[in-house]
Amino acid sequence: MRTFNWAILGLGNIAHKFAESLTLLPNARLHAVASRSVAKAEEFAAKFGAPHAVGSYEELLAVPNLDVVYIATPHSEHHAHTLLCLRGGLPVLCEKAFALNAAQVHEMRSVAQTEGVFLMEAFWTRFFPAINKALELVAAGTIGEVKHLTADFGFVATYQPEARLFNPALAGGSLLDIGVYPLFISKLFLGEPQEIRAVATLAGTGVDKNCAMVLAYDSGATASLFSTLAAQTNNQCVLYGTKGQLHLTGRFHAANGITLHLTGQEPQAIPCEKQGYGYQYEAEHVQQCLEQGLTESPLLPLQFSEELMKQLDTIRQQIGLRYPGE
Known part of the structure; x- marks a missing residue:
């Protein structure tokens, strides 16, 4: 059975839960973690036994033998961090909400397709x-x-x-x-x-x-x-x-x-x-997709995520909520 080397980019609360969930998968291991603080990265890596810890997101691209990256930064950063990884050839599981708006999701989807690299929204609910x-x-x-x-x-x-x-x-x-x-x-x-x-x-x-x-x-x-x-x-x-x-x-x-x-x-x-927190179900599905050479999930396709983001855009327009830079 092939073992998949995971990286986690962004080390907040949900990253800890995801790392713990990975331990429930026999063919998954946490290989690298990335934070804007090298001390935080090293502390996280020590806690979960990851051999690589880096103090910037860009440095993650240089870590050898990575199979897939889980992005756990705030919503506002998902677009930039996903593009960084996709353009570096790294498959991505990006936490929800997938991005700020549908235009960002459309670009993420386009880059994934152009680069031929796997991308999926981390909507763990779908896989329970x-x-x-x-x-x-x-x-x-x-x-x-x-x-x-x-x-x-x-x-x-x-x-x-x-x-x-x-x-x-x-x-x-x-x-x-x-x-x-x-x-x-x-x-x-x-x-x-x-x-x-x-x-x-x-x-x-x-x-x-x-x-x-x-x-x-x-x-x-x-x-x-x-x-x-x-x-x-x-x-x-x-x-x-x-x-x-x-x-x-x-x-x-x-x-x-x-x-x-x-x-x-x-x-x-x-x-x-329902074992543990339950993040291992989506991680297991991503590994199955990668094993099959897929660039998106048949259960949670990118079209679904883009349509969902359009619904969020419509709702925000109706309630008068715009984010800086939009």
């Missing part, structure tokens, strides 16, 4: 066993025709204007950080919307603190979605069909099972595997 099982059940017509989907994601974040979540220079706000999850799940199950309407409450820095979205689809289905940095929500997703309901159990974006409520029947619990 519970999500795959839910997609199977819906496709099989288990709950009939889906007529409505609800999804929410919210937590209480301390208001710090310079912090990542509230800083417009770092593409802060609830929408790009967590609102993207309800939007993603609605697209995964219902496809491209015919219409999007959004309203928001803005924080003092001008980024969205609350964002509520309603969507309509050609199929006749609708969706109601919500994200907030001001309250703890249930982080649930429910699909309502003509024959019953499907609930993703646990936090829907990292679901650990499904509950089916079919009309006239007792609720049925379907547990699904």
Whole structure:
């Protein structure tokens, strides 16, 4: 079995979770880490046993025997760091939100195709066993025709204007950080919307603190979605069909099972595997793609990510949120 050498670019909280998740894959190892601080890189490398630690992102390109890079910097930096790696010939798994806007995603996609290098958005939700099982059940017509989907994601974040979540220079706000999850799940199950309407409450820095979205689809289905940095929500997703309901159990974006409520029947619990944080599922899929010589994922193609980014652009336009430099 081929072992894949991973690098992590950007060493914040999510990078630690990803590094820990890699240890659950027998054919993956953390080979290199990159930070703007060499001391931080060396500390991270020591913690996870990575043989290479560099103090700039550019230096990562010179590390030998790298197979793939996971980019875990703030949203505002994804575009530049992805292009850096792609042009250096390194396959990329880039954290969501994929970029600031659809124009950036389009360029990332074009460069990946021109260079013939693998690129995928790190939307870990797509690869959880519970999500795959839910997609199977819906496709099989288990709950009939889906007529409505609800999804929410919210937590209480301390208001710090310079912090990542509230800083417009770092593409802060609830929408790009967590609102993207309800939007993603609605697209995964219902496809491209015919219409999007959004309203928001803005924080003092001008980024969205609350964002509520309603969507309509050609199929006749609708969706109601919500994200907030001001309250703890249930982080649930429910699909309502003509024959019953499907609930993703646990936090829907990292679901650990499904509950089916079919009309006239007792609720049925379907547990699904969820090991650790769950980032290993997307990493394993990337390795399978690389093993097959693919330059994009058949389960999460770049077209999907670009369309999702266009939805985010539409919502930001409606709520009056622009980021510096746009």
